[in-house]
Amino acid sequence: MTNKDFLWWRDGIIYQIYPRSFADSNNDGIGDLPGILSKLDYLSDLGVDAIWLSPIFPSPDVDFGYDVADYTGIDPKFGTMQDFEALVKAAKKRGMHIILDLVLNHTSDQHPWFVESRKSRENPYHDWYLWQDPQPNGDPPNNWQAIFGGSAWEFDQDRGQYYYHMFYKEQPDLNWRNPQVRAAMLDVFRFWLKKGVDGFRLDVFNAYFKDSDLKDNPSQFGIRAFDRQKHIYDVSQPEMYPLLEDIRAILDKRKNTYAVGETFLATPEQAASYCGDDKLHAAFNFAFAENRWHPKRFQRSACQWYEALSDDAWPNNFLSNHDMQRTATRYCFGEDDRRAKVAAALLLTLKGTPFMYYGEEIGLRDIPIRSKADVKDPTGKTFWPLYKGRDGCRAPMQWDDQPHAGFSQTEPWLPVHANFTHRNVAQQQVDPNSLLNFVKQLIQVRKAEPALQRGDFQPLVKDPRFILSFLRTYEGEQVLVVLNFSSRQLFYDMPDGAWTSLFGTTDSNSEFIALAPYDVRLFKQAA
Ligand code: NOJ
Numbered sequence: 464m465t466n467k468d469f470l471w472w473r474d475g476i477i478y479q480i481y482p483r484s485f486a487d488s489n490n491d492g493i494g495d496l497p498g499i500l501s502k503l504d505y506l507s508d509l510g511v512d513a514i515w516l517s518p519i520f521p522s523p524d525v526d527f528g529y530d531v532a533d534y535t536g537i538d539p540k541f542g543t544m545q546d547f548e549a550l551v552k553a554a555k556k557r558g559m560h561i562i563l564d565l566v567l568n569h570t571s572d573q574h575p576w577f578v579e580s581r582k583s584r585e586n587p588y589h590d591w592y593l594w595q596d597p598q599p600n601g602d603p604p605n606n607w608q609a610i611f612g613g614s615a616w617e618f619d620q621d622r623g624q625y626y627y628h629m630f631y632k633e634q635p636d637l638n639w640r641n642p643q644v645r646a647a648m649l650d651v652f653r654f655w656l657k658k659g660v661d662g663f664r665l666d667v668f669n670a671y672f673k674d675s676d677l678k679d680n681p682s683q684f685g686i687r688a689f690d691r692q693k694h695i696y697d698v699s700q701p702e703m704y705p706l707l708e709d710i711r712a713i714l715d716k717r718k719n720t721y722a723v724g725e726t727f728l729a730t731p732e733q734a735a736s737y738c739g740d741d742k743l744h745a746a747f748n749f750a751f752a753e754n755r756w757h758p759k760r761f762q763r764s765a766c767q768w769y770e771a772l773s774d775d776a777w778p779n780n781f782l783s784n785h786d787m788q789r790t791a792t793r794y795c796f797g798e799d800d801r802r803a804k805v806a807a808a809l810l811l812t813l814k815g816t817p818f819m820y821y822g823e824e825i826g827l828r829d830i831p832i833r834s835k836a837d838v839k840d841p842t843g844k845t846f847w848p849l850y851k852g853r854d855g856c857r858a859p860m861q862w863d864d865q866p867h868a869g870f871s872q873t874e875p876w877l878p879v880h881a882n883f884t885h886r887n888v889a890q891q892q893v894d895p896n897s898l899l900n901f902v903k904q905l906i907q908v909r910k911a912e913p914a915l916q917r918g919d920f921q922p923l924v925k926d927p928r929f930i931l932s933f934l935r936t937y938e939g940e941q942v943l944v945v946l947n948f949s950s951r952q953l954f955y956d957m958p959d960g961a962w963t964s965l966f967g968t969t970d971s972n973s974e975f976i977a978l979a980p981y982d983v984r985l986f987k988q989a990a
Contacts, residue, residue, distance in 0.1 A: 468913075469916075470719065471512045471513055471560050471661075471719065471721075472513065472560070472662060472719070472721040472744060472745075472816060473777050473816060473916070473917060474512075474816075474913075474916035474917055475511075475512025475513055475560075475816070476510055476511050476512050476513075476811075476816075476817050476819060476906060476909075477511075477512065477513045477514075477515055477562065477779075477816060477817070477818045477819070478506060478509075478511040478513070478514050478515070478818075478819050478820075478821065479514075479515045479517065479784060479785070479818060479819065479820045479821060480499060480514055480515070480516050480517065480821050481494075481517045481785045481820075481821060481857055482494050482495065482496070482499065482516055482517060482519055482528075482541055483517075483527065483528075483857070483876060484821070484857055484858060484859045484860060484870070484875075484876075484877065485498060485499055485502065485821055485859075485860050485870075486498030486499060486501060486502050486860065486862070486870060487859075487870055487871035487872075487873075487875065488500075488501060490871055490872045490873045491540070491871075491873065492871055492873050492874055492875045492876050493540050493541075493875075493876050494541075494859070494860075494870070494871075495540065495541045495542050495546075496519065496537070496541050496542035496546040496547055496549075496550050497542055497546055497549075499514075499516075499550060500546070500549060500550050500553055503550075503553050503554060503557055503559070504557075505888065506559065507557040507558075507559060508903075509824060509899075509902070509903055509906065510903060510906035510907060510909075510910060511559065511819075512558070512559060512560065513559060513560035513561070513562055513661070513662065513721075514554065514559060514560070514561055514562065515562040515563075515564065515662075515664050515818070516561065516562070516563060516564060517564050517785055518531060518563075518564045518566055518666075519537055519538060519541045519547070519563070520532070520533055520534060520535075520536055520537065520538060520566075521533040521536045521537070521538045521539075522538055522571060523571055523573050523633070525571065525631055525633040525634065525841065526630060526631060526633075526634060526841065527839075527840070527857075528564075528566075529566050529630070529634070529666060530566075530569070530570070530571035530572075530573075530630075530631070530633055530634045531566050531570055531571055531574065532570070532571040532573045532574045532575075533574070533575075534565075534567075534648075534651045534654075535651065535654045535655075547658070548658065548659075551658060551659040551660065552659070555659065560661040560662060560721075561659070561660050561661060561662070562660070562661065562662035562663060562664055562721065562723070563655055563660050563662075563663055563664070564663075564664045564666060565651060565652075565655075565663050565664070565665055565666065566666040566667075567637070567648050567651070567665065567666070567668070567671065568629065568636060568637065568666060568667045568668070568670045568671050569628065569629065569630060569634040569635055569636045569637060570634070570635065570637060571633060571634065572632070572633045572634070572635055573633075576588050576591050576592075576637075577591075577592060577635050579591075580592050580594075580635075581619050581621060581622060581626070582621065582622075583621070583622065584622060584624075590638055590641050591637060591638055591641055591643065591644050592626050592627070592635045592636065592637060592638055593626060593627035593635075593636050593637075593638050593673070594622065594624045594625070594626050595616070595624060595625050595626075595627070595677065596623075596624055596625075597618070597623075597624070597625060603615075603616035603618075603625050604616060604625060604677050605677045605678070605679050605680075606679045606680060606692070607627070607673075607677075607679075607680060607692075607696070607697050608688045608689040608692060609628055609629060609630060609631070609632070609689070610629060610630060610689050611630045611631050611841065611842055611845060612687075612688075612689075612842075612845040612846065613632075613688075615627055615628055615629055615697070616628075617632040617635075627673070629667070629670055629697065631841060636670070636673075637671075639671040639672055639702070639706070640672070640675070640702070645706070645709075649709060649710070649713060652710060652713050652714065653713060656713070656714070656716075656717060656720065661719065661720055661721060662720060662721030662722060662723070663714075663721070663722045663723075664722075664723050664724075664725065665722060665723070665724045665725060665743070666725050667725055667727040668703070668707075668724045668725065668726075668727075668737075668743075669698055669699045669703055669724070669726050669727055669728075669729060669733075669737065670697070670698045670699075670727050671702075671703060671706065672700035672701075672702040672703055672706075673696060673697050673698070673700060674695075674696035674697070674700060677696070678695075678696045679696070680692035680693055680694060680695055680696050680697060681693045681695065686849075687846075694728050698727055698728055698729075699728075699729065699733060703737070704737075704742070707737060707741075707742040707743055708741050708742065710722065711741050711742060711743070712741075721744045721745075722743050722744055722745075723743065723744060723745040723746065723747065723779065724737055724738075724743045724745070724746040724747070725746075725747055726746045726747060726749075729746075729749075730750075731748050731750050731764070731767050731768050731771045732771045734746040734747065734748055734749075734771070735768070735771035735772045735773070735776065738772060738773070738776035738777075739773055739775045739776050740775040744776075744777065745776070745777060745778070745779045745816065747779065747781060747818075748764070748768045748778070748779075748780070748781075750764045750767070750768075751764045751765060751768060751780055751781070751782075752781055752782050752783070752784075752787065756793075756794050756802065756948065757948065758927040758928070758929065758930065758931035758946065758948045759926045759927055759928065761809060761931065762922050762926075762927060762931055762933075765780070765813055765814070765815075765920070766922065768780075768815070769814060769920060777815070777816065778814055778815030778816070779815045779816040779817070779818055780809075780810055780813050780815040780816070780817055780818065781810070781817075781818035781819075781820070782806055782809075782810055782820075782823070783819075783820035783823050783856065784818075784820050784856075785820070785853065785856060785857055786853055786856075787853075787856060788829055788855060788856060789820070789822070789823065789827055789828060789829050789855075789856045790803060790806050790807075790820075790823055791803045791806075791823070791826040791827065791828050792828045792829040792855070792856075794806055795826065795828075798828075798882060798885075798886070800826045800897075800898045801950075801980065801981035802981060803823075803826040803898050804898060804901050804981060804983060805946050805947070805948060805981050805983060807819075807823070807824070807898070807901065807902050807905065808905060808944070808946055808983040809931070809946060811902070811905050811906060811909050811915075812905075812909070812915055812935070812942075812944045812946075812985065813920065813933075814918065814919070814920035814935065820856075821860055822860050822861065824898065824899050824902045824903075825861065825886060825887065825888055825891050825897075825898060825899050826886065826898045827858070827860070827861065827880065827886070828880055828882065828886075829855030829856050829858070829880075830854065830855055830858040830877065830878055830879075830880050831855070832851040832852065832854055832855055835847045835848070837854075838851065838852050838854060839852075839854050839876070839877060840852035840853045840854050840857075854877055857877060858875075858877045858878065858879060858880055859871070859875045859877065859879050860888075861879065861880065861882075861883040861886055861887040861888065862887055862888050862889065863887050863888065863889040863890070864883065864884045864885070864887055864889065864890065867879055868880075868883035868887055869887070869888075869889070901983075904966065905966060905983075908965055908966050908985060912935075912940075912942055912965070912987070913937050913938070913940070914935045914936060914937035914938075914940045914941060914942045914987075915935055915942055916937075917937055918935035918936050918937035918940075918941075918942065919934075919935065919936045919937070920933060920934075920935060921933060921934040921935075921936065923958060927948075929947065929948055929949040929951070929953055930945060930946065930947050930948065930949075930953060930955055930978065931944075931945075931946040931948060932944065932945045932946070932955065934958075940987070940988075941960075941987065941988050942965065942985060942986070942987050943957075943958065943962060943985065943986040943987070943988070944984075944985055945976075945978065945982070945983075945984040945985070945986075946982075946983055946984075947978040947979070947980065947981055947982040947983075948981070949980065949981070950980045950981065951980055952977060952978065952979055952980060953977075953978045954975045954976070954977055954978070955975060955976050955977075955978050955984075956974060956975045957973070957974060957975060957976060957986075960988045961988055962986035962987065962988050963986060963987055963988070964984070964985070964986055965985040965986055965987050966983065966984065966985035967982060967983055967984035967985060968982070968984070
């Protein structure tokens with residue numbers, strides 16, 4: 464079987480890079496585009512098909528790039544537009560695609576649109592953001608809270624009005640009901656498509672629209688003020704659906720483009736409702752990534768995800784990103800990588816496009832955050848010590864055992880994990896049993912087997928306790944995946960048929976096989 468119908472965003476591997484932390488070419492302590500360029504061969508050798516870059520646009524970095532001050536520029540700390548063009552070209556040469564992270568729900572308060580908008584109620588940009596008069600007693604227009612703490616309404620003395628921000632007050636939300644805003648944003652897609660970008664990750668896209676009557680959210684039980692509300696009126700409004708159709712029409716003008724949405728505060732069913740032929744190609748399923756270490760839980764949330772998606776939508780799966788604790792930190796004990804191998808195998812064999820977060824392939828652990836004074840992420844400062852923020856999962860990539868882990872020749876913006884002397888790319892490349900080599904080999908198997916890329920999914924046990932086993936079937940070929948989630952040696956009854964080993968220990972086939980603790984085994988049979 465040839466793999467002639469390979470479609471990059473469905474069958475390939477998508478790798479998320481947090482540019483500040485991947486590779487620093489100019490030794491200022493912050494990663495940059497030439498740094499990423501210098502690592503493209505590493506990524507291509509790993510088997511990556513597309514790179515999602517967290518925001519690279521000019522930003523005052525209140526939220527490290529998620530507060531954009533210019534949607535069509537490159538922040539000088541990351542390089543120049545020429546550097547970006549060179550990256551796109553070099554990626555294409557290697558058959559790799561670039562996905563940009565578009566943060567279109569809000570801008571930075573330094574964006575010229577907001578600078579103008581806050582000047583007066585007569586300004587041409589006066590209606591580009593969500594401005595409201597105070598209530599007669601001076602209070603904010605309603606009870607909506609910012610997820611980053613406090614009321615979502617900030618009073619502006621000059622305008623004598625409140626503006627709305629779902630995140631920090633330095634991230635004012637745009638007024639997507641204003642046709643000029645909508646047109647400007649659609650132009651952002653066109654701009655980057657022309658530059659050769661093939662896909663977009665849409666930051667909190669289902670928050671673009673809020674209830675037009677600004678109704679109060681009802682309350683519920685929760686710890687933080689934000690969690691004590693049901694978010695009925697500040698996210699997921701119906702206007703999003705026709706907008707997605709407009710966005711998709713722009714993307715579809717070029718073949719094989721892609722959009723994946725970060726569904727914010729959404730159930731898998733809500734996330735799925737945004738996906739399809741005339742909507743997004745995909746959305747993220749947070750419920751899957753939030754599972755405890757138990758095969759039943761992963762299986763259930765995978766099945767729930769597949770069931771929720773309509774036939775014209777394709778699932779994706781992720782376990783880590785720049786907002787959450789890393790996979791290895793969550794599931795592994797100390798420096799033991801065995802669970803990280805099972806987790807990687809899960810990601811690479813389940814139905815759905817695997818998204819890997821930089822360093823996941825070498826089992827990066829979160830850096831410890833010890834004192835409030837060291838915290839860079841403002842959410843950590845706001846909620847300390849209840850929540851220490853997201854610095855832990857954003858630390859520099861560990862390339863080798865040189866000072867600063869080969870990330871930079873100077874002190875990086877966040878400290879390198881102390882384990883870099885033994886946990887790094889160079890070391891894992893020469894260790895045949897490393898997580899890196901495990902991931903690489905598994906990606907090769909996946910690439911050779913269309914059933915692993917686009918096959919149907921059929922779990923073999925209803926509520927597995929220790930072993931997750933499932934079939935992936937495509938055009939008459941079947942791959943059997945067996946993952947031992949436990950630290951015990953176990954026996955596994957093989958399903959009927961003649962199976963040949965694809966990955967893991969080869970044993971002469973019998974009715975059952977012996978699984979080592981945390982074993983990962985793949986078999987194939989012609990159906
Ligand atoms: C979601 C992003 O993933 C997160 O990093 C950011 O802080 C918020 N959106 C605000 O843009």
